[in-house]
Each structure stands twice: as C-alpha cells, then as structure tokens.
Amino acid sequence: MTTSKFSKQEFLSILQSVLGKSGGAPIALHEPNIGELEHELVAKCLNSGWVSSVGEYINEFEQGLANFTKSKHAIAVVNGTAALHLALHTVGVKPDDEVLVPTLSFVATANAVAHCGAIPHFVDSNLETLGLDPVALREHLRATASLRNGVLHNSKTGRKISAVVPMHTFGHPMQIEKLLEVAAEFNLTVVEDAAESIGSFVGMVHTGTFGRCGTLSFNGNKTITTGGGGAILTDDDELAQRIRHLATTAKLPHDYEYIHDAVAFNYRMPNINAALGCAQLNRLGDFLAAKRLLAEKYATAFRDVSSMSFIGEPGGTTSNYWLNTIRLKNPNLAQRDELLVAARESGYLCRPAWNLLHTLPMYEDSPRADLTNAQKLWCSLINIPSSARHYLGQHSAS
Ligand SMILES: Cc1ncc(COP(=O)(O)O)c(C=O)c1O
Incomplete structure (x- = not known):
C-alpha cells in the first residue's frame, strides 16, 4: 500500500500553513536560537x-x-x-x-x-x-x-x-x-x-x-x-x-x-x-512558550486528518514539545518513508524515530522484553519541524 496522493498533499499543506513556505534554505527539524x-x-x-x-x-x-x-x-x-x-x-x-x-x-x-x-x-x-x-x-x-x-x-x-x-x-x-x-x-x-x-x-x-x-x-x-x-x-x-x-x-x-x-x-x-x-536559560521561558504555540497550531491543523494524528502531551503532564511528532494511524514503514521523502523534498526536514536500539549491530544480542509497541511506534512516528523561532515573541503573556 502506498500513501494516497491526498495524504501527502494534506501533510505538506499543513506543514506550509503552520511553518510558512520553505524558501531557499530548508526548514530544520530543530535549530538553536542564538541572540x-x-x-x-x-x-x-x-x-x-x-x-x-x-x-x-x-x-x-x-x-x-x-x-x-x-x-x-x-x-x-x-x-x-x-x-x-x-x-x-x-x-x-x-x-x-x-x-x-x-x-x-x-x-x-x-x-x-x-x-x-x-x-x-x-x-x-x-x-x-x-x-x-x-x-x-x-x-x-x-x-x-x-x-x-x-x-x-x-x-x-x-x-x-x-x-x-x-x-x-x-x-x-x-x-x-x-x-x-x-x-x-x-x-x-x-x-x-x-x-x-x-x-x-x-x-x-x-x-x-x-x-x-x-x-x-x-x-x-x-x-x-x-x-x-x-x-x-x-x-x-x-x-x-x-x-x-x-x-x-x-x-x-x-x-x-x-x-x-x-x-x-x-x-x-x-x-x-x-x-x-x-x-x-534566561530565554528558556520564551522558547517554551513559542514551542507550545507551535504545538497548538499543529494540533489544530492535524485535528481532522483521517490518516495521521498529532501527539499531544500525556494527561497530567506539561510537555516542552521538544520535537513535535505525528503518528500514522495505520503503522506502515513504506507510508512513513514516502511522507518523509515528500516533506524533505519540499524543504521541511522531517525525521523518523530512531532505529530501535535492539536492532543495532552492537546490541542485537542484548536481552529484551516483548517489543511490539515500540515496533509499531517506529513504523508510524514522524518528527516535524519544531524550532522555537517560528513563533518566538508571538505568545501573549497570559
Ligand atoms: C534520549 C537522549 N539521551 C541522551 C542524549 C545524549 O545527549 P548528548 O548528545 O548531549 O550526548 C540525547 C541527545 O542527544 C538524547 O536524545
């Protein structure tokens, strides 16, 4: 099964609506903000x-x-x-x-x-x-x-x-x-x-x-x-x-x-x-506020998408939303990679989750539990651009 043209277009148009058009330089996954x-x-x-x-x-x-x-x-x-x-x-x-x-x-x-x-x-x-x-x-x-x-x-x-x-x-x-x-x-x-x-x-x-x-x-x-x-x-x-x-x-x-x-x-x-x-550290509060605003924009934009969902902070917690992440509703490696490639070609430097550690050569003989959920997550997670700069200074001080 391949990603429908519709899903790809929807994904790209959300990235563009939240982050703006990627102009000359690609939009990084997460970049430092030095002032x-x-x-x-x-x-x-x-x-x-x-x-x-x-x-x-x-x-x-x-x-x-x-x-x-x-x-x-x-x-x-x-x-x-x-x-x-x-x-x-x-x-x-x-x-x-x-x-x-x-x-x-x-x-x-x-x-x-x-x-x-x-x-x-x-x-x-x-x-x-x-x-x-x-x-x-x-x-x-x-x-x-x-x-x-x-x-x-x-x-x-x-x-x-x-x-x-x-x-x-x-x-x-x-x-x-x-x-x-x-x-x-x-x-x-x-x-x-x-x-x-x-x-x-x-x-x-x-x-x-x-x-x-x-x-x-x-x-x-x-x-x-x-x-x-x-x-x-x-x-x-x-x-x-x-x-x-x-x-x-x-x-x-x-x-x-x-x-x-x-x-x-x-x-x-x-x-x-x-x-x-x-x-x-002096600017951490501003970074966190900007990153929260970015996460809110993503959450709203992905709300009605049928094939993928935005991952919000778990109940009772406050996340720093270091890396914003979407999940394919049906875990599928080929679909994940198609979306990743399409986003990267359009200048949005998305990334998959890390290859699972037990699959790396130096750890393949290590003891392990059942890892079914991690496998599912690995096939379905995509990190999307998350730098504070996109919404820095745009949050109200409420
Ligand atoms: C989960 C996790 N653990 C440890 C590290 C190691 O940190 P560093 O790159 O500063 O060595 C990182 C990040 O780089 C990380 O994401």
Missing part, C-alpha cells in the same frame, strides 16, 4: 580568560538549572551522554550488570550503559506517552526475573539487573510515578534520561527529578544549548558531591600537588559553554 545575550556573555567569558573548567558561569548555570528544575543539585558536564555515563557509574552500575532501557530511544541511552561495562536490557514503550511502559515492565520482570537477597537477577542470563533508565521521549513525560512503584517492587535504581525534556513536568514536578538522579542534554538540537553540554540533577547531597568529584578527575583540593583518589573522568562543562547556557 544578543548569548554573544554578550560568551564575549565576557572570553575576555575574562576563564574559558575552561573553572569560572563564574559554570556556578551560575548550575544554580540556574537547580532553581528552574527545583532540584537540590545540578552538576554541569560536557554532554548528555557523559552525564548519563557518570550518573550510572556513580549510582553503582557495575560491569556485567544489566540495565533496563527503552528500545525506542537515542543510542546514547544504551551507550552510557555499555560505557559502564554493563548490558542494556531492552523494554517496550507505552503507545500514548512513547516512553518506557511501566506496566509491561512489571509483567516482564515478574515473568523473567527474581529477587535474591534483595538483588534482582535475570532468570535466563543469571546477571544482576541493577537499574532502569526511563526516557521522556521528544519531551513528553513518561509515567514516572508508576515506574517508581515498579522500581521499588524490584529494588531497581532509577536514573532518568531527561536529555530531551528540560521544561517538561509531571504535575508541578520537573522531569529528571524523580529518580535517584536525572540527566539533561544541551546539544545544539535541544530546547536550550551550550554547544555541547549536559547536567546531572539530584537531591542527594552525598551523590552530588561524589558526582562532582568524579567529573573533575577525582582531584583532591591542594595548592599545587596532583592527588587523585579514584579512577575518574574529565567531564566538567567548560565555563565558555556555561556562558552560552546562562544566556539560553
């Missing part, structure tokens, strides 16, 4: 000479993140992958452990597990939230794992299952409260991959602050950017101190001697990136 404040703070940082891993902007950026997310601690690092690696390492994920991760995620979620010497164990997604499905996870663990002396083991591989990494897909919060219940039942540590969800909340609580710790990304394609960057959020004083120490080569304070007390990382965010981050 005067960014130029000013980065120039100040350069002039100060404090461009590396010490400086006032790092402290200011971390404090700003902690205030915004209402997390007790925020530790800024070089990128979101490093944040996740360091978080998993510090909470105690060990080589040969298994760590539960959604197969529908960016590759960094599984790579961070592998960087610990551990093995990603792939689990299914919820069709509404697009995130890890806690109910399916509970069933899977009840059927295939057992607790021995409080430690969860995979009955098939015999390996310890030590942690679970939920991810808030495209900014939409997953069912984190239900997941915490499942994690408590099986004694799993929760590390949230909130790389995509700065500005997304469950009720009034920011994503990334539910688990033992959570991580953010400030890659150039995210809602706010530091060029490259990431952060770890936690309310745990001791964990925060340990993370900070391990992020900076585990160097003990001393005027001139190099004393390091652990094998550690050089993951601290440079001050120059943090200067950019301070400016972006």
